Amino acid sequence: MEKNKTKRVSGLARPAFRSKLITYVLAAGFFGVSALLVQAEVAGSLYEGLLIPMCCYIMMAVSLNLTVGILGELSLGHAGFMCVGAYVGAVFSIVTRTAIPSAWIRFPLALLLGGLTAALFGVVIGIPILRLRGDYLAIVTLAFGEIIRKLVENLYIAVDANGLHFSFAKAIDPLSMDLATKKDILNGPMAVSGIPRDTTLLLAVLFVMLTLFVVMNLIDSRSGRAIMAIRDNRIAAEATGISITKHKLIVFTVSAFFAGLAGVLYAHSSTLKSTQFDYNLSIQILVFVVLGGIGSTRGAMIATVILYALPELLRFLQDYRMLVYAIVLIVMMLLNNNARFHQLKQTLFQRKAKEETT
Amino acid sequence: MNKQMKKLFSVTLAGVLAASCLASCGGDSKETTAAAGTEAAETEAAGETTAAAGETEAAGESTEAAAAEGGTFLIGGIGPVTGGAAVYGNAVKNGAELAIQEINAAGGVNGMTLALDFQDDENNTEKAVNAYNTLKDHNIKVLMGTVTSDPCIAVAERTYEDNMFQLTPSGSSVPCTQYENAFRICFNDPAQGGASAQYISTMGLASKVAVIYDSSTSYSAGIYQNFAQEAASLGIEVVAAEAFTADSNTDFSVQLQKIQEADPDLVFLPIYYEEAALILKQADTMGMDMTFFGCDGLDGVIGQLGADADLAEGVMLLTPFVADASDAKTQAFTKAYQEAYGDTPNQFAADAYDAIYTIKAALEQAGVTDPEIDPSELCELLKPAMTQITVEGLTGTMTWTADGECNKEPKGMIIENGSYTAIE
Numbered sequence: 001m002e003k004n005k006t007k008r009v010s011g012l013a014r015p016a017f018r019s020k021l022i023t024y025v026l027a028a029g030f031f032g033v034s035a036l037l038v039q040a041e042v043a044g045s046l047y048e049g050l051l052i053p054m055c056c057y058i059m060m061a062v063s064l065n066l067t068v069g070i071l072g073e074l075s076l077g078h079a080g081f082m083c084v085g086a087y088v089g090a091v092f093s094i095v096t097r098t099a100i101p102s103a104w105i106r107f108p109l110a111l112l113l114g115g116l117t118a119a120l121f122g123v124v125i126g127i128p129i130l131r132l133r134g135d136y137l138a139i140v141t142l143a144f145g146e147i148i149r150k151l152v153e154n155l156y157i158a159v160d161a162n163g164l165h166f167s168f169a170k171a172i173d174p175l176s177m178d179l180a181t182k183k184d185i186l187n188g189p190m191a192v193s194g195i196p197r198d199t200t201l202l203l204a205v206l207f208v209m210l211t212l213f214v215v216m217n218l219i220d221s222r223s224g225r226a227i228m229a230i231r232d233n234r235i236a237a238e239a240t241g242i243s244i245t246k247h248k249l250i251v252f253t254v255s256a257f258f259a260g261l262a263g264v265l266y267a268h269s270s271t272l273k274s275t276q277f278d279y280n281l282s283i284q285i286l287v288f289v290v291l292g293g294i295g296s297t298r299g300a301m302i303a304t305v306i307l308y309a310l311p312e313l314l315r316f317l318q319d320y321r322m323l324v325y326a327i328v329l330i331v332m333m334l335l336n337n338n339a340r341f342h343q344l345k346q347t348l349f350q351r352k353a354k355e356e357t358t
Numbered sequence: 359m360n361k362q363m364k365k366l367f368s369v370t371l372a373g374v375l376a377a378s379c380l381a382s383c384g385g386d387s388k389e390t391t392a393a394a395g396t397e398a399a400e401t402e403a404a405g406e407t408t409a410a411a412g413e414t415e416a417a418g419e420s421t422e423a424a425a426a427e428g429g430t431f432l433i434g435g436i437g438p439v440t441g442g443a444a445v446y447g448n449a450v451k452n453g454a455e456l457a458i459q460e461i462n463a464a465g466g467v468n469g470m471t472l473a474l475d476f477q478d479d480e481n482n483t484e485k486a487v488n489a490y491n492t493l494k495d496h497n498i499k500v501l502m503g504t505v506t507s508d509p510c511i512a513v514a515e516r517t518y519e520d521n522m523f524q525l526t527p528s529g530s531s532v533p534c535t536q537y538e539n540a541f542r543i544c545f546n547d548p549a550q551g552g553a554s555a556q557y558i559s560t561m562g563l564a565s566k567v568a569v570i571y572d573s574s575t576s577y578s579a580g581i582y583q584n585f586a587q588e589a590a591s592l593g594i595e596v597v598a599a600e601a602f603t604a605d606s607n608t609d610f611s612v613q614l615q616k617i618q619e620a621d622p623d624l625v626f627l628p629i630y631y632e633e634a635a636l637i638l639k640q641a642d643t644m645g646m647d648m649t650f651f652g653c654d655g656l657d658g659v660i661g662q663l664g665a666d667a668d669l670a671e672g673v674m675l676l677t678p679f680v681a682d683a684s685d686a687k688t689q690a691f692t693k694a695y696q697e698a699y700g701d702t703p704n705q706f707a708a709d710a711y712d713a714i715y716t717i718k719a720a721l722e723q724a725g726v727t728d729p730e731i732d733p734s735e736l737c738e739l740l741k742p743a744m745t746q747i748t749v750e751g752l753t754g755t756m757t758w759t760a761d762g763e764c765n766k767e768p769k770g771m772i773i774e775n776g777s778y779t780a781i782e
Binding site: 044045046047048049050053153171187188189190191193197270271272273275276312315319322 | 439440477478482483484487488489491492494495507508511512515531533573574575576579580583603
């Protein structure tokens with residue numbers, strides 16, 4: 001404890017930097033070792049298949065942590081942003097697949113477009129809910145997530161020799177189209193397939209690092225401190241001249257942007273189905289954030305890795321795996337509130353950091 | 359210290375709770391098997407099931423020992439055995455297990471014993487891909503799955519990459535078999551929609567048709583889209599097309615009201631039996647007297663209606679399988695299924711049963727005797743074999759085309775006196 005104090009006196013920047021470094025090293029180390037294990041064929045294809053979705057969910061958890069942990073507002077619609085990103089990215093990639101054959105040009109564009117559209121939704125949803133707090137905000141974000149999913153479920157886009165056809169709520173009349181060249185892009189509630197599989201593990205890990213970099217530096221910046229001040233005492237923060245509107249919007253936009261990116265990455269690694277982005281996914285991400293320790297970026301990351309992989313790695317337990325999963329959730333919850341465990345964690349990580357710096 | 363004790367106590371409590379849950383789970387399954395029988399025959403039925411299970415187990419063991427030199431050929435299976443679609447996944451799992459037990463008891467395939475590794479996908483595309491990766495780690499040789507369409511599309515992308523032979527019992531959406539390594543047992547959605555329209559037209563059942571469909575499942579929406587297309591070309595007028603979604607599948611009064619106003623000759627229900635039973639009940643309460651016509655999803659509607667089973671009288675459906683059909687094969691299957699699982703088999707169980715026999719036929723056609731064969735090599739052998747074989751299954755006489763579609767005749771059925779009767 002004493003040691004900690006002296007450090008703080010010696011300068012604010014250093015321990016913060018060290019903490020960030022640990023997070024980067026942890027993330028890079030975990031995925032590096034995983035990739036090696038997969039290369040060496042020690043880990044099976046199940047493990048290999050888990051890594052890319054895991055990266056997407058880490059991005060989701062880290063960005064949601066910004067809203068829930070740093071701004072202190074409960075958001076239950078994070079899956080909605082991912083949904084926007086995923087569908088915008090997927091439609092863009094399918095439409096331009098022939099026009100831009102190079103994935104090196106097409107995929108960055110898809111990522112940018114998906115991320116920005118999600119960020120735009122973040123602004124759009126951010127403005128009306130600036131006045132809301134607590135339960136009301138949770139309800140509105142919950143509704144937002146579901147509305148997005150329902151909108152997507154009612155979108156029909158198809159392409160034929162004459163160009164693109166759009167329809168809302170009603171399937172496109174097949175008689176109005178040139179059936180020989182017809183190709184469905186979005187077909188209402190049906191799964192979207194034929195998305196180019198552009199997401200590689202390296203790319204996904206790079207985006208995890210980018211997310212960590214931006215989010216942790218935002219938290220550490222002047223704006224980040226203002227955001228935390230709003231969380232801790234809104235009235236006092238406003239009295240010191242902090243613009244609540246601005247900072248809340250920053251958080252919603254950044255958080256939505258990274259959720260959108262995660263969505264694009266996710267869409268380009270598998271097939272898409274709108275039911276994936278339901279209320280349960282939002283809650284699942286929230287569980288990652290809460291059990292990782294609200295406000296802790298590293299915790300959110302670690303919790304995501306453990307909690308996402310666990311149900312899959314427990315498959316050998318057959319019907320009992322979900323039961324064991326629930327027990328793990330309870331144990332994690334108890335550990336998180338245990339002072340001794342925190343102390344142990346702190347000493348462990350501090351020792352590690354020392355070794356790395358020397 | 360005190361606080362710590364508390365923590366320890368709560369963790370132990372959680373553990374005890376979990377343990378008691380496990381214990382009660384085990385108890386429940388026993389109870390359900392017993393509850394399947396009538397009260398009088400309860401103990402007897404329970405005794406019989408366990409006896410039957412014991413027998414098959416013993417038989418399995420002995421054949422395993424006998425065919426040990428032939429080795430075990432591992433078939434992978436994927437489907438939802440938990441969650442909302444668990445009915446379908448469990449039916450497929452049971453049907454497939456039944457077929458494998460029969461085949462092994464009869465000496466296996468080319469000296470090899472068959473085994474099934476069935477993984478849960480919770481009807482989720484991502485979980486399905488994870489399940490497939492798990493099966494790959496377990497060294498499966500062919501994949502019998504997945505049960506539902508959307509996960510099937512996702513898994514088909516992966517099996518195509520790995521060149522793994524895939525046979526889906528019930529993935530009816532068109533893209534499920536878009537690659538040459540994938541085949542299916544059931545009809546695809548457009549085929550069912552088109553066949554229904556043609557059937558209605560040739561039998562002269564109606565000139566004005568109303569449709570109620572589930573726009574949130576690819577099964578129902580797919581059938582409807584192709585029904586509408588085919589109906590237009592056959593001169594059948596679709597006077598009302600009312601949709602519902604999985605979130606609003608309990609109240610159909612609005613849809614029925616509109617249909618009543620449109621006054622059709624026939625109501626087409628390309629949906630599953632759960633919703634169809636509700637529609638029949640609500641139509642009855644509204645005093646509507648309509649002819650209803652459905653696809654294979656309607657199989658099971660009599661059981662779902664329970665005490666109101668007479669509402670199903672006169673309902674017509676186009677389906678390849680009904681549990682109480684009169685042919686010997688179906689009757690034997692239904693009896694064996696009821697004995698083993700205490701439940702009436704539905705179309706999914708029959709599809710899975712046929713799928714296993716189809717794999718057997720294809721393996722025999724290709725002359726595969728090595729159970730450790732590379733899945734990709736095996737796929738190259740099975741692909742041509744699939745187009746050469748003819749399988750006499752529960753769901754009809756089946757042949758396959760190279761694009762993975764199964765050719766078999768749908769049977770027109772009408773519900774009369776509480777049972778399915780073939781329409782002449």
